[in-house]
Amino acid sequence: MTAPKVLLGVAGGIAAYKSAELLRRLTETGHSVRVVPTESALQFVGAATFEALSGQPVHTGVFTDVPSVQHVRLGQEADLVVVAPATADLLARAVQGRADDLLTGSLLVARCPVFLVPAMHTEMWEHPATRANVATLRERGSIVMEPASGRLTGKDTGPGRLPDPAEIAELARLLLERADALPRDLEGRRVVVSAGGTREPLDPVRYLGNRSSGRQGYALAKVAAQRGARVTLVAGHTAELADPAAVEVVKVGSALEMREAMHAAAKGADAVVMAAAVADFRPSSLAEHKIKKDGSEPEALHLALNPDILAELVAAREPGQVVVGFAAETGDATTDVLEYGRRKLAKKGCDLLLVNWVGEGGAFENTENQGWLLGADGGETVVPNGSKALLASRLWDAVAARLA
Structure with missing residues (x-):
């Protein structure tokens, strides 16, 4: 199989x-990358x-x-x-259709997805000229990523920071999977x-937890933000994942803390996804x-039932709000994963339920995922194996259709 060609x-x-x-991230995941700097x-x-990391020559002129x-x-x-960073000047030249160097000339010729990742000072990002250029590029079919917010050059902070390279690479691979x-x-x-998972404390040192890495929820937040949504991510324990660009992150620990944060964030939201x-x-x-x-033998551990946050969110949902649940199932000798998912959808009453198989080699702690997307209207869609960002894009398709 030929390696995908990334410019x-x-x-x-x-x-x-x-x-x-x-x-480095793109080449190490099997892509053939040609770097074209200004x-x-x-x-x-x-x-x-650039030549050492890509193994290909680097030129700037035509x-x-x-x-x-x-x-x-x-x-x-x-x-x-992919253009990262895309400066205010580069965005302006792309809008004008300039072709005075190798990069802008290549942008005019490209008919594949074009993914522009802006990075500049906050004042430049928020300037009406830049906002108009971004809008024009999006109207023409380019994907312009929302920048991160954080430390800029010098002591300045604010929106305009280049997102984490791992996040850019993840979205670039997503666009190769699905343009x-x-x-x-x-x-x-x-x-x-x-x-992510919740941690239920036993004592000041120990806790009860699970194997969730949080990658699927983070992928959902990243994709939603780049599809234009204002996103709040309520994050439990995760695999030390970086905060996604243009996403408000609320950190929680236990199930009771997540319950409180989710109910607070859900007020006025168009969609709530309990991943x-x-x-x-x-x-x-x-x-x-x-x-x-x-x-000596330890004392018996007594457990209390945690609240069903998804069921509570369904019961409290506002008119027009879409509520999505996830069902991580293993199946057993009598019932398969999909049937358990159908039962859970009927019990919870949410609009959509993503059912996936977990266990050794399953969804937890993996970079890929698959499953079935079940709808309260009886719809069942197979989500084939792919990146967690790809699954996220399929789920947001279904949510956007219902919101529309």
Whole structure:
């Protein structure tokens, strides 16, 4: 199988140094990457770095290797074009249809998905000219990622920071899996997503937990934000995942903390997705001090039932609000995973339920996922195996259709 061809454009901003990590992540996951920087980008990262990491030559002008007509060929052959960072200047030149260097010439020729990742100071990002350029590029079919918020050059902080290279790479791979995965169909919507497992404390040191990594919930939040939604992510214990770009993150620990945070966030939301792996039980009492191992048999552990947060959210939902649940099932000798999912959908009363199989090699702690998307209207859609971001895009398709 031929490796997907990615054209990685790099514009001249301080965030250009992060493009080296993005390049490494793309090449290490089997992509053939050709780097096309601007001249100003090479003031921040040298051509030798890009050539060493990509294994391919690096040029900036249209008059290098003229016989191969690079400014046409590179764009024509690409399966995906990613520009990270995309500066305010680069966005403006792309809108104008300029072709005065190899990168802008390639953008004009490309007919594959074009994924632009802005990075600039907050004032530049919020300037009416930049906002108009972003809107124009989106109208023409380019995917323009929402930037992160955080530390910028010097002491400044705010929106305009380049998102984490791991997140950019994840969304780039999503666009290679599904070119139409990031439409702006959630523009103006507010959504709430829960993610990760809860930890139920036994004593100041120990807790009851589960194997959820939080990756699926985080993927749902990332994709929703890039589809235009205002996203609140209520995150339990996760595998040290970085906060997604343009997402408000609320950290919680126990099921009771998640319950309180989800009810607060759900007020006024258009959609609520309960993807967290909430513990069914918690210790009925919390030891004030660490339980000592003194050689004697430990006391029996007594458990209390945790609240059913999904059922409560369904009962409290506002008119028009779409509520989505997740069912992590294993099946048994008498009943398969899908049937358990159907029963759970009927019991919970949510609009949609994503059912997946868990266990060794299942959804937990993996980068991929699959399952069935069940609807309260009787619909059942198979979600084939793919990245968790791909599953997220399929789920948001269904939510957007119901909101519409």
